Amino acid sequence: MRAVDGMSLQLMPGRTLALVGESGCGKTTAGKAMLQLLRPTAGSVQLDGVELTTRSASELRPLRAKMQMVFQDPFASLNPRLRIGEIIAEGMLALGTGGMGGSTGDRDIAARVGPLLEQVGLRADMVGRYPHEFSGGQRQRIAIARALAVHPQLLICDEPTSALDVSVQAQILNLLSDLQRDLKLAYLFITHNIAVVDYLAHDVAVMYLGRVVESGSADEVLRSPRHPYTQALLAAVPRVDGAMGEAPKLAGDMPSPANPPAGCHFHPRCPLADADCRRDYPAARRFGATQFVRCIKA
Ligand SMILES: Nc1ncnc2c1ncn2[C@@H]1O[C@H](COP(=O)(O)OP(=O)(O)O)[C@@H](O)[C@H]1O
Numbered sequence: 156m157r158a159v160d161g162m163s164l165q166l167m168p169g170r171t172l173a174l175v176g177e178s179g180c181g182k183t184t185a186g187k188a189m190l191q192l193l194r195p196t197a198g199s200v201q202l203d204g205v206e207l208t209t210r211s212a213s214e215l216r217p218l219r220a221k222m223q224m225v226f227q228d229p230f231a232s233l234n235p236r237l238r239i240g241e242i243i244a245e246g247m248l249a250l251g252t253g254g255m256g257g258s259t260g261d262r263d264i265a266a267r268v269g270p271l272l273e274q275v276g277l278r279a280d281m282v283g284r285y286p287h288e289f290s291g292g293q294r295q296r297i298a299i300a301r302a303l304a305v306h307p308q309l310l311i312c313d314e315p316t317s318a319l320d321v322s323v324q325a326q327i328l329n330l331l332s333d334l335q336r337d338l339k340l341a342y343l344f345i346t347h348n349i350a351v352v353d354y355l356a357h358d359v360a361v362m363y364l365g366r367v368v369e370s371g372s373a374d375e376v377l378r379s380p381r382h383p384y385t386q387a388l389l390a391a392v393p394r395v396d397g398a399m400g401e402a403p404k405l406a407g408d409m410p411s412p413a414n415p416p417a418g419c420h421f422h423p424r425c426p427l428a429d430a431d432c433r434r435d436y437p438a439a440r441r442f443g444a445t446q447f448v449r450c451i452k453a
Protein backbone atom coordinates (compact mmCIF):
# COMPACT_ATOMS: atom_id res chain seq x y z
CA MET A 156 0.00 0.00 0.00
CA ARG A 157 1.21 3.49 -0.81
CA ALA A 158 -0.08 5.91 1.82
CA VAL A 159 1.85 8.79 0.20
CA ASP A 160 2.84 8.73 -3.46
CA GLY A 161 4.71 11.21 -5.61
CA MET A 162 4.35 14.13 -3.25
CA SER A 163 6.50 17.21 -3.69
CA LEU A 164 6.34 20.09 -1.22
CA GLN A 165 8.49 23.07 -0.35
CA LEU A 166 8.39 24.98 2.93
CA MET A 167 9.88 28.41 3.53
CA PRO A 168 10.87 30.27 6.73
CA GLY A 169 8.07 32.44 8.07
CA ARG A 170 5.47 30.77 5.87
CA THR A 171 2.70 28.23 6.40
CA LEU A 172 1.89 25.45 3.99
CA ALA A 173 -1.49 23.88 4.75
CA LEU A 174 -1.83 20.21 3.86
CA VAL A 175 -5.53 19.53 3.49
CA GLY A 176 -7.59 16.43 2.79
CA GLU A 177 -10.06 13.96 4.23
CA SER A 178 -9.13 11.64 7.06
CA GLY A 179 -7.00 8.74 5.80
CA CYS A 180 -5.60 10.53 2.71
CA GLY A 181 -2.02 10.34 4.04
CA LYS A 182 -1.40 13.69 5.75
CA THR A 183 0.08 12.34 8.97
CA THR A 184 2.18 9.81 7.07
CA ALA A 185 3.56 12.63 4.92
CA GLY A 186 4.40 14.72 8.01
CA LYS A 187 6.10 11.82 9.76
CA ALA A 188 8.03 10.95 6.60
CA MET A 189 9.38 14.50 6.49
CA LEU A 190 10.59 14.25 10.08
CA GLN A 191 11.95 10.74 9.46
CA LEU A 192 9.66 9.39 12.17
CA LEU A 193 8.63 7.10 9.32
CA ARG A 194 11.28 6.25 6.75
CA PRO A 195 10.00 6.81 3.20
CA THR A 196 10.65 3.92 0.82
CA ALA A 197 11.74 6.30 -1.94
CA GLY A 198 12.31 9.97 -2.56
CA SER A 199 14.18 12.78 -0.90
CA VAL A 200 13.64 15.00 2.14
CA GLN A 201 15.99 17.93 2.63
CA LEU A 202 16.29 20.40 5.46
CA ASP A 203 18.39 23.45 4.57
CA GLY A 204 19.85 21.40 1.73
CA VAL A 205 20.81 18.48 3.99
CA GLU A 206 19.43 15.13 2.85
CA LEU A 207 17.65 13.39 5.73
CA THR A 208 16.49 10.07 4.27
CA THR A 209 19.98 8.56 4.11
CA ARG A 210 20.95 9.51 7.67
CA SER A 211 21.06 7.00 10.51
CA ALA A 212 19.11 7.61 13.70
CA SER A 213 22.21 8.91 15.47
CA GLU A 214 23.10 11.17 12.54
CA LEU A 215 19.56 12.57 12.63
CA ARG A 216 19.73 13.35 16.33
CA PRO A 217 21.43 16.76 16.07
CA LEU A 218 18.92 17.75 13.35
CA ARG A 219 15.86 16.75 15.38
CA ALA A 220 15.84 20.05 17.26
CA LYS A 221 15.31 21.89 13.97
CA MET A 222 12.03 20.16 13.20
CA GLN A 223 9.35 19.47 15.74
CA MET A 224 5.83 18.11 15.66
CA VAL A 225 2.70 19.25 17.49
CA PHE A 226 0.08 16.50 17.61
CA GLN A 227 -3.69 16.55 17.43
CA ASP A 228 -4.47 15.24 20.88
CA PRO A 229 -2.95 17.35 23.66
CA PHE A 230 -4.29 14.84 26.21
CA ALA A 231 -2.41 11.86 24.76
CA SER A 232 0.79 13.69 23.85
CA LEU A 233 1.78 14.87 27.37
CA ASN A 234 3.08 12.39 29.95
CA PRO A 235 0.56 12.63 32.84
CA ARG A 236 3.19 11.72 35.45
CA LEU A 237 5.54 14.62 34.69
CA ARG A 238 5.21 18.24 35.76
CA ILE A 239 4.98 20.56 32.78
CA GLY A 240 8.41 22.01 33.58
CA GLU A 241 9.85 18.52 33.20
CA ILE A 242 7.83 17.86 30.04
CA ILE A 243 9.17 20.99 28.39
CA ALA A 244 12.72 20.46 29.66
CA GLU A 245 12.79 16.83 28.49
CA GLY A 246 13.43 17.69 24.85
CA MET A 247 15.99 20.37 25.70
CA LEU A 248 17.97 17.90 27.77
CA ALA A 249 17.66 15.05 25.27
CA LEU A 250 18.77 17.21 22.34
CA GLY A 251 21.24 19.28 24.38
CA THR A 252 19.76 22.61 23.32
CA GLY A 253 18.73 24.01 26.70
CA GLY A 254 22.02 25.61 27.58
CA MET A 255 21.65 23.90 30.94
CA GLY A 256 24.79 21.79 30.72
CA GLY A 257 22.77 18.66 31.36
CA SER A 258 21.53 20.01 34.68
CA THR A 259 18.06 19.05 35.79
CA GLY A 260 18.05 21.38 38.78
CA ASP A 261 14.64 22.88 39.48
CA ARG A 262 15.94 26.44 39.34
CA ASP A 263 17.68 25.98 35.98
CA ILE A 264 14.59 24.44 34.45
CA ALA A 265 12.34 27.16 35.82
CA ALA A 266 14.68 29.80 34.41
CA ARG A 267 14.39 28.39 30.88
CA VAL A 268 10.83 27.12 31.00
CA GLY A 269 9.18 30.17 32.60
CA PRO A 270 9.76 32.46 29.60
CA LEU A 271 8.60 29.69 27.24
CA LEU A 272 5.34 29.32 29.16
CA GLU A 273 4.81 33.07 28.92
CA GLN A 274 5.59 32.99 25.22
CA VAL A 275 2.67 30.59 24.67
CA GLY A 276 0.28 32.58 26.86
CA LEU A 277 0.62 30.65 30.14
CA ARG A 278 2.13 31.81 33.45
CA ALA A 279 5.68 31.04 34.53
CA ASP A 280 4.47 29.91 37.96
CA MET A 281 2.54 27.03 36.35
CA VAL A 282 5.80 25.15 35.83
CA GLY A 283 5.22 22.74 38.73
CA ARG A 284 1.72 21.65 37.74
CA TYR A 285 0.69 18.39 36.08
CA PRO A 286 -1.05 18.11 32.67
CA HIS A 287 -4.43 17.15 34.19
CA GLU A 288 -4.60 20.57 35.85
CA PHE A 289 -4.93 22.26 32.45
CA SER A 290 -7.71 22.60 29.87
CA GLY A 291 -7.37 21.19 26.34
CA GLY A 292 -6.35 24.55 24.90
CA GLN A 293 -3.78 25.10 27.65
CA ARG A 294 -2.35 21.63 27.06
CA GLN A 295 -1.93 22.41 23.39
CA ARG A 296 -0.05 25.55 24.45
CA ILE A 297 2.21 23.34 26.60
CA ALA A 298 2.81 21.04 23.61
CA ILE A 299 3.74 24.09 21.53
CA ALA A 300 6.11 25.32 24.28
CA ARG A 301 7.74 21.88 24.35
CA ALA A 302 8.30 22.06 20.59
CA LEU A 303 9.67 25.62 20.80
CA ALA A 304 12.03 24.72 23.66
CA VAL A 305 14.61 23.28 21.23
CA HIS A 306 14.52 26.31 18.86
CA PRO A 307 13.06 24.60 15.77
CA GLN A 308 12.96 26.12 12.29
CA LEU A 309 10.09 23.90 11.18
CA LEU A 310 6.95 22.98 13.08
CA ILE A 311 4.69 20.26 11.73
CA CYS A 312 1.30 20.88 13.31
CA ASP A 313 -0.84 17.77 12.80
CA GLU A 314 -4.48 18.81 13.27
CA PRO A 315 -3.44 20.86 16.33
CA THR A 316 -6.90 22.36 16.87
CA SER A 317 -9.15 19.48 15.79
CA ALA A 318 -9.67 18.18 19.35
CA LEU A 319 -10.49 21.63 20.75
CA ASP A 320 -13.68 23.69 21.14
CA VAL A 321 -14.24 26.17 18.32
CA SER A 322 -13.59 29.23 20.53
CA VAL A 323 -10.31 27.73 21.75
CA GLN A 324 -9.28 26.75 18.21
CA ALA A 325 -9.15 30.41 17.21
CA GLN A 326 -6.90 31.24 20.18
CA ILE A 327 -4.43 28.51 19.25
CA LEU A 328 -4.41 29.64 15.60
CA ASN A 329 -3.72 33.20 16.80
CA LEU A 330 -0.87 31.95 18.98
CA LEU A 331 0.68 30.00 16.09
CA SER A 332 0.38 33.04 13.88
CA ASP A 333 2.08 35.32 16.47
CA LEU A 334 4.88 32.81 17.06
CA GLN A 335 5.52 32.50 13.35
CA ARG A 336 5.81 36.25 12.99
CA ASP A 337 8.18 36.54 15.98
CA LEU A 338 10.34 33.46 15.33
CA LYS A 339 10.21 33.18 11.49
CA LEU A 340 9.04 29.58 11.82
CA ALA A 341 8.06 27.44 8.85
CA TYR A 342 4.81 25.57 9.44
CA LEU A 343 3.36 22.52 7.81
CA PHE A 344 -0.21 22.85 9.03
CA ILE A 345 -2.06 19.56 8.58
CA THR A 346 -5.85 19.67 8.66
CA HIS A 347 -8.94 17.91 7.34
CA ASN A 348 -10.84 21.19 7.69
CA ILE A 349 -10.30 23.52 4.74
CA ALA A 350 -12.28 26.20 6.63
CA VAL A 351 -9.34 26.96 8.96
CA VAL A 352 -6.83 27.16 6.11
CA ASP A 353 -7.71 30.65 4.98
CA TYR A 354 -6.77 32.06 8.35
CA LEU A 355 -3.11 31.19 8.48
CA ALA A 356 -1.93 29.49 5.27
CA HIS A 357 0.26 31.21 2.69
CA ASP A 358 0.33 28.11 0.52
CA VAL A 359 -2.01 25.14 0.24
CA ALA A 360 -1.61 21.54 -0.91
CA VAL A 361 -4.79 19.49 -1.27
CA MET A 362 -4.30 15.76 -0.89
CA TYR A 363 -6.47 12.91 -2.14
CA LEU A 364 -5.62 9.25 -1.61
CA GLY A 365 -1.89 9.74 -1.13
CA ARG A 366 -1.32 12.37 -3.79
CA VAL A 367 -1.38 16.15 -4.00
CA VAL A 368 -4.15 16.97 -6.49
CA GLU A 369 -3.94 20.76 -6.28
CA SER A 370 -1.40 23.16 -4.81
CA GLY A 371 -0.39 26.78 -4.94
CA SER A 372 -0.76 30.03 -3.04
CA ALA A 373 -3.71 30.14 -0.64
CA ASP A 374 -5.03 33.02 -2.66
CA GLU A 375 -5.17 31.09 -5.94
CA VAL A 376 -6.23 27.72 -4.56
CA LEU A 377 -8.93 29.01 -2.20
CA ARG A 378 -10.21 31.82 -4.44
CA SER A 379 -10.14 29.93 -7.74
CA PRO A 380 -9.98 26.19 -7.01
CA ARG A 381 -9.67 24.17 -10.25
CA HIS A 382 -9.73 20.56 -9.08
CA PRO A 383 -13.25 19.14 -8.54
CA TYR A 384 -12.09 17.73 -5.19
CA THR A 385 -10.90 21.12 -3.91
CA GLN A 386 -14.11 22.66 -5.20
CA ALA A 387 -16.15 20.08 -3.31
CA LEU A 388 -14.20 20.61 -0.07
CA LEU A 389 -14.71 24.36 -0.30
CA ALA A 390 -18.38 23.99 -1.23
CA ALA A 391 -18.94 21.98 1.95
CA VAL A 392 -17.73 24.86 4.16
CA PRO A 393 -20.77 26.59 5.69
CA ARG A 394 -20.88 30.33 4.99
CA VAL A 395 -22.13 33.16 7.15
CA ASP A 396 -24.83 34.08 4.63
CA GLY A 397 -26.04 30.46 4.60
CA ALA A 398 -25.34 30.12 0.86
CA MET A 399 -23.50 27.13 -0.54
CA GLY A 400 -21.21 27.42 -3.55
CA GLU A 401 -22.11 26.02 -6.96
CA ALA A 402 -19.84 22.98 -6.86
CA PRO A 403 -21.61 19.71 -5.99
CA LYS A 404 -21.17 18.33 -2.50
CA LEU A 405 -18.81 15.45 -2.01
CA ALA A 406 -20.58 12.09 -2.18
CA GLY A 407 -19.34 8.71 -1.02
CA ASP A 408 -16.18 7.73 0.85
CA MET A 409 -12.54 7.81 -0.09
CA PRO A 410 -11.49 4.36 -1.42
CA SER A 411 -8.72 2.38 0.30
CA PRO A 412 -5.17 3.39 -0.69
CA ALA A 413 -4.43 -0.37 -0.76
CA ASN A 414 -6.56 -0.66 -3.88
CA PRO A 415 -6.84 2.76 -5.55
CA PRO A 416 -9.16 3.24 -8.56
CA ALA A 417 -7.45 3.16 -11.98
CA GLY A 418 -6.61 6.46 -13.65
CA CYS A 419 -7.59 9.50 -11.65
CA HIS A 420 -8.15 8.21 -8.10
CA PHE A 421 -10.99 10.67 -7.68
CA HIS A 422 -13.10 9.44 -10.62
CA PRO A 423 -15.61 7.30 -8.63
CA ARG A 424 -16.69 10.44 -6.75
CA CYS A 425 -16.15 13.06 -9.43
CA PRO A 426 -19.23 14.59 -11.09
CA LEU A 427 -17.16 15.36 -14.23
CA ALA A 428 -15.62 11.91 -14.65
CA ASP A 429 -15.73 10.15 -18.02
CA ALA A 430 -13.83 7.31 -19.73
CA ASP A 431 -10.69 9.46 -20.22
CA CYS A 432 -10.42 9.94 -16.45
CA ARG A 433 -10.22 6.18 -15.89
CA ARG A 434 -7.15 5.67 -18.10
CA ASP A 435 -4.12 7.48 -16.65
CA TYR A 436 -3.42 9.41 -13.50
CA PRO A 437 -3.57 13.06 -14.62
CA ALA A 438 -0.24 14.89 -14.89
CA ALA A 439 0.20 18.12 -12.94
CA ARG A 440 -0.57 21.19 -15.03
CA ARG A 441 0.29 24.76 -14.15
CA PHE A 442 -2.32 27.53 -13.88
CA GLY A 443 -1.95 31.12 -12.78
CA ALA A 444 1.23 32.16 -11.01
CA THR A 445 1.55 29.30 -8.52
CA GLN A 446 -1.23 26.79 -9.04
CA PHE A 447 -0.68 23.13 -10.01
CA VAL A 448 -3.68 20.89 -10.70
CA ARG A 449 -3.93 17.19 -11.48
CA CYS A 450 -7.19 16.97 -13.40
CA ILE A 451 -7.54 16.54 -17.17
CA LYS A 452 -10.61 18.78 -17.23
CA ALA A 453 -9.25 21.64 -15.11
N1 LIG B 1 1.16 2.16 10.53
C1 LIG B 1 0.31 1.96 9.54
N2 LIG B 1 0.20 0.77 8.94
C2 LIG B 1 -0.65 0.56 7.92
N3 LIG B 1 -1.43 1.52 7.39
C3 LIG B 1 -1.36 2.72 7.94
C4 LIG B 1 -0.49 3.03 9.03
N4 LIG B 1 -0.65 4.34 9.36
C5 LIG B 1 -1.57 4.82 8.50
N5 LIG B 1 -2.00 3.86 7.66
C6 LIG B 1 -2.95 4.04 6.56
O1 LIG B 1 -2.38 4.97 5.66
C7 LIG B 1 -3.36 5.83 5.15
C8 LIG B 1 -3.00 7.26 5.48
O2 LIG B 1 -3.06 7.44 6.89
P1 LIG B 1 -2.72 8.82 7.57
O3 LIG B 1 -1.42 9.32 7.07
O4 LIG B 1 -2.86 8.64 9.05
O5 LIG B 1 -3.90 9.75 7.03
P2 LIG B 1 -4.46 11.16 7.57
O6 LIG B 1 -3.45 11.71 8.52
O7 LIG B 1 -4.63 11.98 6.33
O8 LIG B 1 -5.77 10.86 8.22
C9 LIG B 1 -4.68 5.37 5.76
O9 LIG B 1 -5.31 4.51 4.84
C10 LIG B 1 -4.26 4.63 6.99
O10 LIG B 1 -5.22 3.65 7.32
Ligand code: SF4
Nearest residue numbers: 419422425432450451
Ligand atom coordinates in the same frame (compact mmCIF):
# COMPACT_ATOMS: atom_id res chain seq x y z
S1 SF4 C 1 -9.39 13.87 -14.01
FE1 SF4 C 1 -11.55 13.42 -14.35
S2 SF4 C 1 -12.19 12.24 -12.54
FE2 SF4 C 1 -10.24 13.22 -12.04
S3 SF4 C 1 -10.85 15.11 -11.06
FE3 SF4 C 1 -10.55 15.60 -13.21
S4 SF4 C 1 -12.59 15.37 -14.13
FE4 SF4 C 1 -12.66 14.37 -12.12
Ligand SMILES: [Mg+2]
Nearest residue numbers: 182183184313
Ligand atom coordinates in the same frame (compact mmCIF):
# COMPACT_ATOMS: atom_id res chain seq x y z
MG1 LIG D 1 -3.72 12.27 10.51
